Amino acid sequence: MLWIPASRGERVAFGALLAIVALLAxxxxxxxxxxxxxxxxxxxxxxxxxxxxxxxxxxxxxxTLGVSVGGVVLALVLGGAFALLVTLTNVRSKKxxxxxxxxxxxxxxxxxxxxxxxxxxxxxxxxxxxxxAPPPGTRHxxxxxxxxxxxxxxxxxxVVFLTVRAGLRALPRDxxxxxxxxxxxxxxxxxxxVLPLMMPAFAAGGxxxxxxxxxxxxxxxxxxxxxxxxxxxxxxxxxLAGFGNGVLxxxxxxxLLLAAFALGSLAINGWLAxxxxxxxxxxxxxxxxxxxxxxxxxxxxxxWSAFAVALILPxxxxxxxxxxxxxxVPLDAGTVTLANFHFVLxxxxxxxxxxxxxxxxxxxxxxVLVFLSVPLGYSLVVRRAAVLRAVTFAAELPYAVPGVxxxxxxxxCLLRPLPLLGxxxxxxxxIILVAYLSRFLLLALRPVTNALQQIDxxxxxxxxxxxxxxxxxxxxxxxxxxxxxxxxxxVLVFLSAFNELTVSALLWSSGAETVGxxxxxxxxxxxxxxxxxxxxxxxxVTLAMMMxxxxxxxxxxxxxxxxxx
Amino acid sequence: MxxxxxxxxxxxxxxxxxxxxxxxxxxxxxxxxxxxxxxxxKSTLLRLIAGxxxxxxxxxxxxxxxxxxxxxxxxPEDRHIGMVFQSYALWPHMxxxxxISYPMRVRNAQPSDVAREVGVALAAVGMxxxxxxRPAELxxxxxxxxALARCLTMxxxxxxxxxxxxxxxxxxxxxxLAEIASFRSLSHATLIYVTHDQAEAFAVADRVAVMEExxxxxVAPPAVLYRTPSDSVxxxxxxxxxxxxxxxxxxxxxxxxxxxxxxxxxxxxxxxxQAVGPAEICIRPEDLRIVSDGSGFGATVVRxxxxxxxxxxxxxxxxxxxxxxxxxxxxxxxxxxxxxxxxIDGWVIPQH
Numbered sequence: 001m002l003w004i005p006a007s008r009g010e011r012v013a014f015g016a017l018l019a020i021v022a023l024l025a026x027x028x029x030x031x032x033x034x035x036x037x038x039x040x041x042x043x044x045x046x047x048x049x050x051x052x053x054x055x056x057x058x059x060x061x062x063x064t065l066g067v068s069v070g071g072v073v074l075a076l077v078l079g080g081a082f083a084l085l086v087t088l089t090n091v092r093s094k095k096x097x098x099x100x101x102x103x104x105x106x107x108x109x110x111x112x113x114x115x116x117x118x119x120x121x122x123x124x125x126x127x128x129x130x131x132x133a134p135p136p137g138t139r140h141x142x143x144x145x146x147x148x149x150x151x152x153x154x155x156x157x158x159v160v161f162l163t164v165r166a167g168l169r170a171l172p173r174d175x176x177x178x179x180x181x182x183x184x185x186x187x188x189x190x191x192x193x194v195l196p197l198m199m200p201a202f203a204a205g206g207x208x209x210x211x212x213x214x215x216x217x218x219x220x221x222x223x224x225x226x227x228x229x230x231x232x233x234x235x236x237x238x239x240l241a242g243f244g245n246g247v248l249x250x251x252x253x254x255x256l257l258l259a260a261f262a263l264g265s266l267a268i269n270g271w272l273a274x275x276x277x278x279x280x281x282x283x284x285x286x287x288x289x290x291x292x293x294x295x296x297x298x299x300x301x302x303x304w305s306a307f308a309v310a311l312i313l314p315x316x317x318x319x320x321x322x323x324x325x326x327x328x329v330p331l332d333a334g335t336v337t338l339a340n341f342h343f344v345l346x347x348x349x350x351x352x353x354x355x356x357x358x359x360x361x362x363x364x365x366x367x368v369l370v371f372l373s374v375p376l377g378y379s380l381v382v383r384r385a386a387v388l389r390a391v392t393f394a395a396e397l398p399y400a401v402p403g404v405x406x407x408x409x410x411x412x413c414l415l416r417p418l419p420l421l422g423x424x425x426x427x428x429x430x431i432i433l434v435a436y437l438s439r440f441l442l443l444a445l446r447p448v449t450n451a452l453q454q455i456d457x458x459x460x461x462x463x464x465x466x467x468x469x470x471x472x473x474x475x476x477x478x479x480x481x482x483x484x485x486x487x488x489x490x491v492l493v494f495l496s497a498f499n500e501l502t503v504s505a506l507l508w509s510s511g512a513e514t515v516g517x518x519x520x521x522x523x524x525x526x527x528x529x530x531x532x533x534x535x536x537x538x539x540x541v542t543l544a545m546m547m548x549x550x551x552x553x554x555x556x557x558x559x560x561x562x563x564x565x
Numbered sequence: 566m567x568x569x570x571x572x573x574x575x576x577x578x579x580x581x582x583x584x585x586x587x588x589x590x591x592x593x594x595x596x597x598x599x600x601x602x603x604x605x606x607k608s609t610l611l612r613l614i615a616g617x618x619x620x621x622x623x624x625x626x627x628x629x630x631x632x633x634x635x636x637x638x639x640x641p642e643d644r645h646i647g648m649v650f651q652s653y654a655l656w657p658h659m660x661x662x663x664x665i666s667y668p669m670r671v672r673n674a675q676p677s678d679v680a681r682e683v684g685v686a687l688a689a690v691g692m693x694x695x696x697x698x699r700p701a702e703l704x705x706x707x708x709x710x711x712a713l714a715r716c717l718t719m720x721x722x723x724x725x726x727x728x729x730x731x732x733x734x735x736x737x738x739x740x741x742l743a744e745i746a747s748f749r750s751l752s753h754a755t756l757i758y759v760t761h762d763q764a765e766a767f768a769v770a771d772r773v774a775v776m777e778e779x780x781x782x783x784v785a786p787p788a789v790l791y792r793t794p795s796d797s798v799x800x801x802x803x804x805x806x807x808x809x810x811x812x813x814x815x816x817x818x819x820x821x822x823x824x825x826x827x828x829x830x831x832x833x834x835x836x837x838x839q840a841v842g843p844a845e846i847c848i849r850p851e852d853l854r855i856v857s858d859g860s861g862f863g864a865t866v867v868r869x870x871x872x873x874x875x876x877x878x879x880x881x882x883x884x885x886x887x888x889x890x891x892x893x894x895x896x897x898x899x900x901x902x903x904x905x906x907x908x909i910d911g912w913v914i915p916q917h
Contacts, residue, residue: 466668
């Protein structure tokens with residue numbers, strides 16, 4: 001149904017919002033494509049050809065696909081099994097289990113990578129204290145593709161978990177019950193009824209995990225670069241960091257290759273979603289609750305032990321490293337010190353600035369995007385704008401493409417002085433803000449559209465009948481109804497931006513560092529204790545923000561906060 | 566002057582016309598019910614008047630002012646029309662008083678006036694002292710009253726009601742119908758009431774517009790609609806009974822005619838211009854009697870529907886026509902009984 005805005009004010013506001021979305025989301029990607037295929041303004045395949053025929057590119061592309069497929073398989077196994085466990089069985093303390101399982105998704109990949117490096121390396125403070133650290137001088141066991149696959153799998157298992165859990169919740173109860181009455185035991189029902197019906201959910205989760213894996217920078221940067229193992233993302237980073245803006249056209253072509261992988265998977269995902277058989281959805285969707293019987297305690301012990309190894313130990317290792325004065329010094333009552341925290345938070349200008357920069361960039365991005373999303377979501381959902389799908393797709397673009405791709409698109413757009421204004425945003429903090437606004441628009445918009453879709457449109461119509469105009473309705477009816485979800489969206493933006501490294505790794509400049517960037521530089525410079533201290537602070541901030549969002553949880557539209565049951 | 570006038574209004578969704586060339590005038594202070602099956606376009610008609618939909622053709626006027634028409638589209642917020650939604654559309658984040666006072670606050674009324682009007686409106690719908698409650702704490706009937714009270718404080722001259730009783734229990738509907746009737750006498754507003762329930766429409770409306778497939782088939786006071794339906798659709802939808810094929814054998818200028826039906830000739834009512842020849846005849850349940858003197862035609866009782874004081878009987882004629890007749894419940898034949906029926910009244914549906 002085509003919608004024509006009735007009032008002038010609304011028309012102007014809607015037009016302006018659409019223009020902002022186009023500028024943030026569509027223009028940069030279009031500019032990137034243009035730079036790769038027509039760098040001089042006319043079509044020129046030379047650069048594309050040079051990139052495609054370069055054996056180093058092929059090696060990186062093969063590595064990217066290899067570690068991503070490996071990571072996806074691991075994520076499918078972990079996420080799928082965990083989804084079945086918490087949705088279909090009577091295992092206890094599900095809320096806490098889910099919260100812990102979701103943590104790797106909320107915590108920055110570079111922080112996780114650093115924690116694992118600190119845990120298992122020859123310099124491991126924690127293993128050293130226990131006397132079981134690998135002998136000094138040996139190669140770190142996690143450096144290389146196996147370590148990358150392991151961490152990608154852990155990082156994206158929550159994504160698979162979310163889609164499979166959503167699928168299990170929509171599982172029609174009568175299908176399971178008729179299998180039960182046919183005499184099938186739970187294991188058999190899972191194998192013959194549940195899993196076949198969950199294939200679309202597994203496919204969707206796998207695709208999302210794949211898109212995340214090929215664009216992940218933190219894990220291959222920390223675990224691949226030291227081992228000389230290059231993937232496309234790190235290749236782009238190294239080219240640009242090594243040769244500067246002279247290779248912009250070349251990295252644009254490279255990132256187009258990466259974007260093609262991501263958008264291809266996104267298209268396949270959309271195609272699968274449309275093919276999904278919707279006839280099985282009914283209102284009778286309470287998932288069965290099978291008793292684990294005497295296996296309940298062993299399963300719970302196994303679960304928590306796995307969490308202890310995969311989550312708690314790495315962060316204890318991180319904390320241990322942050323508490324010793326220098327790498328290699330054993331942690332004991334005599335050596336324990338808070339000096340590293342003092343150093344990164346107060347003494348060292350770059351890290352102190354990075355915390356301030358990241359906090360203000362994240363907070364600004366969250367506020368601006370929430371402010372944009374409410375009127376935009378309103379026009380799109382309540383007023384049934386015909387462009388809803390197009391706008392949602394546009395907002396998805398900068399989130400789905402790998403962060404380095406978006407960063408290069410931003411450089412291309414903002415390198416030259418802005419028209420009319422006459423100055424360039426490049427190598428200022430503002431280019432990072434623009435990139436964040438573009439990348440995280442979807443995170444703010446989606447909770448608002450979710451919440452609006454759950455609101456009866458007659459609530460808005462009743463206000464119109466009462467004589468309330470656009471801004472008045474927005475302020476008195478729409479905003480109060482969607483505020484919790486919009487705020488939760490803001491928290492998600494803040495969390496994602498605060499933990500982000502991929503975009504700012506290419507966009508930062510001296511004075512405009514982010515937490516991710518200083519963490520990476522400190523680790524590359526060998527200052528592991530300071531890096532660990534930065535990482536610990538980042539984890540604490542992340543957990544605190546998750547708690548803030550939890551306070552809103554009961555009033556937030558269902559499905560907005562990923563770690564909420 | 567009419568309060569609401571629709572002139573050749575057409576509204577299409579895709580290729581199908583939800584409203585097809587509808588012309589309708591609702592008088593100042595009138596209570597019009599729009600009656601029709603679901604999907605007949607009656608809700609679209611309401612949304613066109615409210616301004617939530619824009620007509621593809623035709624004009625809509627409120628009083629003398631065109632609000633929808635070629636080049637004109639007044640926004641709903643500027644039409645000053647009240648609406649009671651099927652879902653009641655109470656804002657869950659506001660109290661009852663805040664819900665009711667919203668239209669006044671939008672117009673920046675004095676707080677003292679707002680407080681007074683809210684009190685008056687709450688009293689009018691019998692909800693004194695409930696102003697501080699939240700919609701979630703109210704029953705369905707109470708929500709309905711709050712929605713009505715909101716239209717009261719708005720002082721809307723035209724109020725649209727979209728199936729307002731559809732979400733209520735059967736025993737509440739009669740009470741709410743009375744409530745709506747008293748709302749009308751209190752507000753003196755023009756009411757347009759959409760429903761698929763013939764009993765509701767007949768009980769409260771001055772006139773009833775019967776809609777089918779986007780067209781208004783007939784607009785008339787309930788008694789006229791019941792006695793003289795303009796076509797078989799109206800006849801079936803507004804009131805029970807049967808429409809049977811017969812032959813008009815003679816007509817009289819005084820609105821009567823004789824019709825050959827079931828092998829005998831009966832006196833029926835007809836339009837003055839009715840011609841002799843084949844015709845459709847509407848026979849209501851009250852138009853048939855069981856007779857024992859041989860003046861009737863044979864039929865077989867197939868179903869007996871006890872309804873308290875009256876009982877409705879369905880019987881089939883030898884030709885296979887199903888007829889229904891309403892009897893006092895004291896002497897009711899059993900299913901399978903052969904009876905003789907006489908036609909004591911009927912209406913010849915005019916030919917178009």
